[in-house]
Amino acid sequence: xxxxxxxxxxxxxxxxxxxxxxxxxxxxxxxxxxxxxxxxxxxxxxxxxxxxxxxxxxxxxxxxxxxxxxxxxxxxxxxxxxxxxxxxxxxxxxxxxxxxxxxxxxxxxxxxxxxxxxxxxxxxxxxxxxxxxxxxxxxxxxxxxxxxxxxxxxxxxxxxxxxxxxxxxxxxxxxxxxxxxxxxxxxxxxxxxxxxxxxxxxxxxxxxxxxxxxxxxxxxxxxxxxxxxxxxxxxxxxxxxxxxxxxxxxxxxxxxxxxxxxxxxxxxxxxxxxxxxxxxxxxxxxxxxxxxxxxxx
Amino acid sequence: xxxxxxxxxxxxxxxxxxxxxxxxxxxxxxxxxxxxxxxxxxxxxxxxxxxxxxxxxxxxxxxxxxxxxxxxxxxxxxxxxxxxxxxxxxxxxxxxxxxxxxxxxxxxxxxxxxxxxxxxxxxxxxxxxxxxxxxxxxxxxxxxxxxxxxxxxxxxxxxxxxxxxxxxxxxxxxxxxxxxxxxxxxxxxxxxxxxxxxxxxxxxxxxxxxxxxxxxxxxxxxxxxxxxxxxxxxx
Numbered sequence: 001x002x003x004x005x006x007x008x009x010x011x012x013x014x015x016x017x018x019x020x021x022x023x024x025x026x027x028x029x030x031x032x033x034x035x036x037x038x039x040x041x042x043x044x045x046x047x048x049x050x051x052x053x054x055x056x057x058x059x060x061x062x063x064x065x066x067x068x069x070x071x072x073x074x075x076x077x078x079x080x081x082x083x084x085x086x087x088x089x090x091x092x093x094x095x096x097x098x099x100x101x102x103x104x105x106x107x108x109x110x111x112x113x114x115x116x117x118x119x120x121x122x123x124x125x126x127x128x129x130x131x132x133x134x135x136x137x138x139x140x141x142x143x144x145x146x147x148x149x150x151x152x153x154x155x156x157x158x159x160x161x162x163x164x165x166x167x168x169x170x171x172x173x174x175x176x177x178x179x180x181x182x183x184x185x186x187x188x189x190x191x192x193x194x195x196x197x198x199x200x201x202x203x204x205x206x207x208x209x210x211x212x213x214x215x216x217x218x219x220x221x222x223x224x225x226x227x228x229x230x231x232x233x234x235x236x237x238x239x240x241x242x243x244x245x246x247x248x249x250x251x252x253x254x255x256x257x258x259x260x261x262x263x264x265x266x267x268x269x270x271x272x273x274x275x276x277x278x279x280x281x282x283x284x285x286x287x288x289x290x291x292x293x294x295x296x297x
Numbered sequence: 298x299x300x301x302x303x304x305x306x307x308x309x310x311x312x313x314x315x316x317x318x319x320x321x322x323x324x325x326x327x328x329x330x331x332x333x334x335x336x337x338x339x340x341x342x343x344x345x346x347x348x349x350x351x352x353x354x355x356x357x358x359x360x361x362x363x364x365x366x367x368x369x370x371x372x373x374x375x376x377x378x379x380x381x382x383x384x385x386x387x388x389x390x391x392x393x394x395x396x397x398x399x400x401x402x403x404x405x406x407x408x409x410x411x412x413x414x415x416x417x418x419x420x421x422x423x424x425x426x427x428x429x430x431x432x433x434x435x436x437x438x439x440x441x442x443x444x445x446x447x448x449x450x451x452x453x454x455x456x457x458x459x460x461x462x463x464x465x466x467x468x469x470x471x472x473x474x475x476x477x478x479x480x481x482x483x484x485x486x487x488x489x490x491x492x493x494x495x496x497x498x499x500x501x502x503x504x505x506x507x508x509x510x511x512x513x514x515x516x517x518x519x520x521x522x523x524x525x526x527x528x529x530x531x532x
Contacts, residue, residue: 166399169388173396176387183345183379184444185371185400 002136007258010139013213015254016151020206021231022238022246023158027199029240031175031192032088038079038099040228041106042200043207044220046072048110050208051122051218061125068204076200080193110220119219122211139258147209154202155247161198162243171195206231226270230257233273237280239287248288252276298323298484299344299452304353306336306343306508313339314350315508321452324482326474328499328516330492330530335505337488338380341454344486345370345377357452372400376450380457380488382441384429391425393440397447407447414443417473435466442470446477452484453477459491467491471498492530496520504529 021039028036036042050068053059059067083102087094114120126142162168173181174191182188210227211218234253238245253273260272280288299321306314314336321327329337342348344355346367355362360373371377376397384393394414398407415422418439424432432440438458445453455474459467475498477483489495496502499516504525512525519525526532 166395166402169392169395170399172388172392173385177383177385179347180379180383180385181396182367183347183371183377183383184396185368185448186396187368 003262004259006136006139007262008255009144011254011256011258012140012251013144013147013254014257015251016148017206017210017213017227017250018230018234018253019247019250020151020154020202020209021227022234022250023155023243024199024203024206025231025235026238026240026243026246027158027195027202029235031171031195032084032095033092034084034088034095034099035232036099036196036199037096037228038102038106039200039203039231040224041103041110042072042075042079043203043227044218044224045106045110046075046200046204047122047207047211047218047224048114048220051120051211052114054123055120061123065125065205065208068208069201072201072204072207073197076203077193077197079200080196084196085189085192107220114218114220116220119217119222122208122216122218124212124214128214141214143213147213150205150209154205155243158198158202158243229270230273233277236277237287239289242287242289245287245289298358299486300354300356301340301344302354302356304340304343304355305351306339306348307351312508314343316353317505317508317510319503319510319513321484321486323451323484324478325500326478326485326487326498328492328495328502329486329488329505330490330495330502330519331505332529332531333490334507336508337505338456339508340505341377341456341486341488345375345454371448371450374449374451375454376445376448376452377454378441378445378456378458380460382434382437384432384437384440384444386429389426389428390421390432390440393429393444394421394447397444398449400448406449410447410449414446417446418443434461435463438462438466438470442473450483452486454486454488456488457490458487459489459494464494467494471495474498492526493520493532 024039025036028034046068049071050064053064053067054061079102083098084095087098124143125146128141128143130138130141132138162172170186171191174186174188178188207224210216217223230253234249235246238249253276256276257269257272261269301317301319304314304317305312317340329340331337339348343350344362346362346365350363357373357375362370394411395407398410420436421439421443429437458470471494474485478485487495487499496516496519501514502516502519503513504511506529511529512519
């Protein structure tokens with residue numbers, strides 16, 4: 001029983017990181033009906049920027065996190081404006097291809113700047129040696145607590161932005177019903193750019209958090225591809241349309257992966273994600289948090 | 298206050314509006330009538346900039362609407378209630394109403410307008426925190442009209458407000474329009490298939506057929522013209 005609970009604790013911080021990536025995907029899906037496959041590349045690139053500052057230029061952790069987040073904001077906004085906007089009204093496959101292209105381009109660019117084969121370590125914000133209770137050693141460290149709090153703060157801030165501010169109301173209107181929003185004087189184009197920017201910034205934070213764990217590292221391909229896959233799985237489990245679903249999906253996935261890695265084997269980790277995904281979709285084809293009524297198209 | 302001159306709007310090779318002209322005076326209700334596909338909805342969408350006309354002029358209060366982006370049209374005092382109600386079902390009643398006046402960035406004004414709309418449409422006040430999903434068709438139409446009024450428009454463009462509604466509710470909405478015209482000098486352009494109820498409140502009317510104006514004049518005259526009624530209005 002202790003081991004079970006301990007493994008759950010060990011899964012929480014990863015789950016929160018998946019939740020953040022899932023949120024960044026859900027926000028874009030909700031507003032533009034595009035799955036942003038470039039998210040993995042975007043957060044890889046911004047994490048590299050943070051890594052470069054911390055490890056090469058000896059900048060402190062928090063400043064690097066701030067710069068990485070800001071770069072995410074810019075990268076997301078520019079990508080929407082320059083790459084996605086021109087193909088948005090074409091066939092639905094076009095934006096998907098564009099985001100895949102951006103993913104590959106970002107990976108190639110990062111490889112040219114920072115090298116492809118080497119994996120770099122990213123310092124954690126806090127100690128990642130686990131807390132101890134009596135003589136027992138927990139799979140939960142100050143750094144994990146930091147990750148949980150950081151993502152929770154992001155979630156709360158996003159909730160306040162979307163639910164409590166006029167800007168958030170405009171963003172929701174633009175996402176749910178762009179034409180009606182325009183009739184009401186909402187500048188939909190600007191808000192889509194802003195939505196991509198905020199979403200990429202959330203991804204950037206997730207990237208830095210993921211890199212700074214005991215198993216994390218920075219490389220153009222590899223760790224962030226896995227992060228995108230798990231984030232996407234969490235988003236789909238949650239219903240792809242629901243921010244709450246993204247958080248629950250991410251946390252749930254984190255827990256199950258932690259148990260399965262330990263009780264079964266950690267060599268086939270992506271398989272567990274696939275199994276969970278299929279199992280959830282068999283029971284609830286639209287995800288856990290899908291709206292009861294079908295969406296009008 | 299609104300002059301539409303010789304407007305041509307095309308969808309590909311189809312001329313949805315083929316030289317439509319219309320003059321609307323302040324504090325009047327103008328009914329735009331005609332069968333399905335006559336171009337009524339296209340006319341409204343062209344006026345507020347959702348569709349750009351191929352040629353022709355649309356001038357509102359001295360502003361050239363053909364060159365005005367949709368988002369700015371509402372700021373000139375033109376509100377549009379789109380066909381199929383156009384309320385945002387994922388939001389609550391109150392959020393929908395707030396959206397109507399958000400562009401003003403004036404909280405006090407927002408509260409006043411909201412109070413007025415709730416006075417006008419009592420059922421909305423009781424459901425203000427409910428999701429629009431839970432509203433009936435009539436309540437949604439009230440919400441759509443109420444939201445348009447939140448922007449304190451000079452000109453209200455209404456697309457098929459009676460669609461799918463019980464006659465009693467239709468009558469109530471028509472009565473509201475008449476009150477707003479008389480008390481607040483609101484100008485209304487009302488697109489309707491239900492010609493009888495539209496003519497009962499309208500001051501003037503035009504009848505469209507295949508994108509052309511086939512009749513226009515005072516509402517009472519059109520309602521009295523038996524041939525026209527049989528040919529185009531179906532009553």
